Amino acid sequence: MHPMVKPALRRGWRDLNTVQFGMAPAHAMVLGPVDLATGSFLSLLDGTRGLPLLRDEGRRMGLPDGHVDGLVERLAASGLLDDATGGGPDADALRKKVTVVDRLRPDLAALSLVSPEPGGAMGRLATRRSLRVQVRGAGRVGVVLAALLAGAGVGSVDVRDVGLVEPWDVAPGGLPADAIGERREEAARRAVRRAAPERPPRTAASGEDPGFSLVILAPRKGVDVHAPDPVSAEPLIASGTPHLYAGVVEGTGVVGPLVLPGETGCAGCLDQGRADRDACWPRLVAQWRSGRQHQVESCDLALASVVAALAAGHALAFLDGRVPSSAGARWEVSSPGLDWHSRPVWAHPACPCAATEKGKEEHTSEDGESHETMAGQQRSTSLSLTAHAARRSGTWRAHV
Ligand SMILES: [Zn+2]
Numbered sequence: 001m002h003p004m005v006k007p008a009l010r011r012g013w014r015d016l017n018t019v020q021f022g023m024a025p026a027h028a029m030v031l032g033p034v035d036l037a038t039g040s041f042l043s044l045l046d047g048t049r050g051l052p053l054l055r056d057e058g059r060r061m062g063l064p065d066g067h068v069d070g071l072v073e074r075l076a077a078s079g080l081l082d083d084a085t086g087g088g089p090d091a092d093a094l095r096k097k098v099t100v101v102d103r104l105r106p107d108l109a110a111l112s113l114v115s116p117e118p119g120g121a122m123g124r125l126a127t128r129r130s131l132r133v134q135v136r137g138a139g140r141v142g143v144v145l146a147a148l149l150a151g152a153g154v155g156s157v158d159v160r161d162v163g164l165v166e167p168w169d170v171a172p173g174g175l176p177a178d179a180i181g182e183r184r185e186e187a188a189r190r191a192v193r194r195a196a197p198e199r200p201p202r203t204a205a206s207g208e209d210p211g212f213s214l215v216i217l218a219p220r221k222g223v224d225v226h227a228p229d230p231v232s233a234e235p236l237i238a239s240g241t242p243h244l245y246a247g248v249v250e251g252t253g254v255v256g257p258l259v260l261p262g263e264t265g266c267a268g269c270l271d272q273g274r275a276d277r278d279a280c281w282p283r284l285v286a287q288w289r290s291g292r293q294h295q296v297e298s299c300d301l302a303l304a305s306v307v308a309a310l311a312a313g314h315a316l317a318f319l320d321g322r323v324p325s326s327a328g329a330r331w332e333v334s335s336p337g338l339d340w341h342s343r344p345v346w347a348h349p350a351c352p353c354a355a356t357e358k359g360k361e362e363h364t365s366e367d368g369e370s371h372e373t374m375a376g377q378q379r380s381t382s383l384s385l386t387a388h389a390a391r392r393s394g395t396w397r398a399h400v
Contacts, residue, residue, distance in 0.1 A: 001118065002084040003054065003072050004047030008109035009080065013039075021080055027113045029078055037061055038071060045075070047084030079116035086119015090126035103197035104153050111320065124320045129155040131213045131319055136160045138188035139220035140304035141247050141311070143174035146188060146216075147195035148312035154319065156200050158212075159188040161220075168296050169220075171304060214315055215243040218308075222249035222297050223288040230268035230351075237261045237268075237353045242318065244326065246311035248299045251335040253307035256326030257345040258314060262354050264328035265345035269355060272348040300335055307333075310340075 005011075009022035014030065019039065022028030034042075044057055051072070058068040075081040085092075095101060101108070104125060111121035131154050135146040138161035150157045161184040169175050169184070173195075179187035193200070215236055219225055225247030236243045236259070244258045245267070259266045265273075274281045310331065314324040325331070329342045347355035 001086060002047045002050055003045045003075070003118065004082045004084045005042060005045045005075065006080055006082050006109075006112045007046075008112050011042075029080060031075075031078065031080070037063055038067070041068070041071070045072075045081070047082070076118055081118045082112050082121060083118035087121070087123035087126060088119075090130070091119065091122040094122065094126045094129065097198065100198045107152050114320075114322070125153055128153040128316075128319060132156040132158070132210065133214050133216065133315065133319070134158045134160060134212045135188075135216045135218055137218035137220055137247070138175070138184040139169055139218070140171040140174060140299050140301065141308045142216075142218035142220070143169075143188045143191050144171055144305060144308035145218055145246060145312050145315075146192045147173055148309060149315060150192045150196040152312070152316055153197060154316075157192050157196075159185060159192060161185050161188065166296075168299075171301060173305070174308075211239070212241060213319055215241055216246060216311065216315060217243060218246050218311070220247075220297075222247075222299075223285075225249040225254050226252075227271065227274075227285045227288065228267040229289075230266070230271050233259070233267045237266060244311060244315055244318070245330075246307055248304050248307055250298050251300065251303070253303045253310075253333045254330055255307055255311045255314060255332075256330040256342070257328055258318060258324060258326040259353075260323075260327060262357075265347045265355055266351065266353045268351040268353055269348040270330075270345045272350050273346055276348075303333070303335060303338075306338075 005021070009027065009029070012020050012023075014020050014032075016036075017034055018030060018032035019034050019042070020028060020030050041058060041061060041063060044054060049057070051069070054072075055068050059065075072081065108121050108125050111124050115121040115124055133146075133149055133154055133156065135142050135149075135157065136159075138146075138159050142159065142161070146157045146159045163184050165175055165179045165182050165184050165187050167177075167180050170177050170180065175184075175187050175191060179190070217224075217228065217233070219228075225245070226249040228245055233243065235241075240261045242258065242260050244256065246255050248254070257265055257270070271281075271285075314326045317324040318327075325342065328346070329344050331340050331342045333340045347353070349356045
């Protein structure tokens with residue numbers, strides 16, 4: 001172990017004996033009392049020295065025996081310590097790829113803020129390289145989203161779509177103007193490759209298809225964003241594949257729900273819940289789906305980009321082993337106010353996904369029409385988190 005005080009947290013002394021790690025309240029921590037010698041010793045915890053050398057340095061600085069080990073333990077217990085050599089064999093392999101790690105260094109630092117254990121951040125970054133994600137939909141949202149995931153170190157990001165690139169598909173970070181007229185799928189995959197810090201690992205020519213850790217549905221058509229088709233998600237539900245919805249409909253951006261099949265509300269639950277609250281819902285959806293769309297649909301470029309980015313953030317949180325707040329909820333943002341709010345997607349008893357079995361003990365309110373409060377959202381997420389605490393993203397891999 002080469003202990004390192006997490007460099008992502010900016011250090012500042014509140015007074016002579018109290019040090020604050022971090023500026024922003026979300027991850028800041030105060031440590032004290034810290035005497036002067038210990039304070040100057042902290043600067044040696046930069047990942048370049050192992051424990052034996054640190055103990056020598058401590059003795060040289062007049063720190064009592066056992067003080068260094070005690071300090072390291074205290075920092076580790078507070079989640080302030082990283083290990084420059086930790087994270088396991090995959091992390092070691094990644095460390096050897098210096099140019100790749102240099103590209104991902106800010107992401108690694110960000111991961112260290114949410115990985116309490118020393119070496120955890122590099123371990124998670126290494127895990128990302130082994131994951132397979134599929135993005136369905138290569139429009140303004142889908143391609144940017146796929147490129148973000150590849151750029152953040154997800155090893156394999158597959159994009160699926162049909163047709164040719166239209167001029168209005170072009171977006172910064174997504175499909176470039178020189179791809180107009182090319183096959184959407186090919187152009188999208190090229191954009192993903194360009195965003196990745198390294199070439200994707202070769203997939204085995206033979207053997208079993210390992211499936212996807214996550215499938216993201218980012219349809220180009222507004223109706224498919226507003227009213228996702230439960231039928232097209234049936235294979236994902238049946239195979240137990242986690243999937244996330246994201247897109248833009250008219251002037252509204254949508255991220256969620258993240259569906260953990262059988263555990264959180266799915267597209268079918270959403271559809272049934274809406275039909276319960278509005279008898280006209282099925283009639284409207286049928287019209288929206290059948291009507292021919294002759295015009296280019298509205299899709300604000302900034303809105304599309306922010307949806308892609310937030311969806312990528314939720315996807316990465318899930319892939320890193322956490323349960324983001326889009327599990328069982330839709331985050332929505334509308335022009336021109338652009339304030340995000342979430343609406344719950346309750347598991348519906350009539351939906352064949354069976355999430356309601358899981359949800360019975362969790363949900364006491366069926367009032368899905370009102371906007372979810374932040375407190376309610378946190379409650380639901382924390383319950384969900386308890387249910388998934390022991391499950392790493394790898395356990396969700398499934399066939400599709
Ligand atoms: Zn369902």
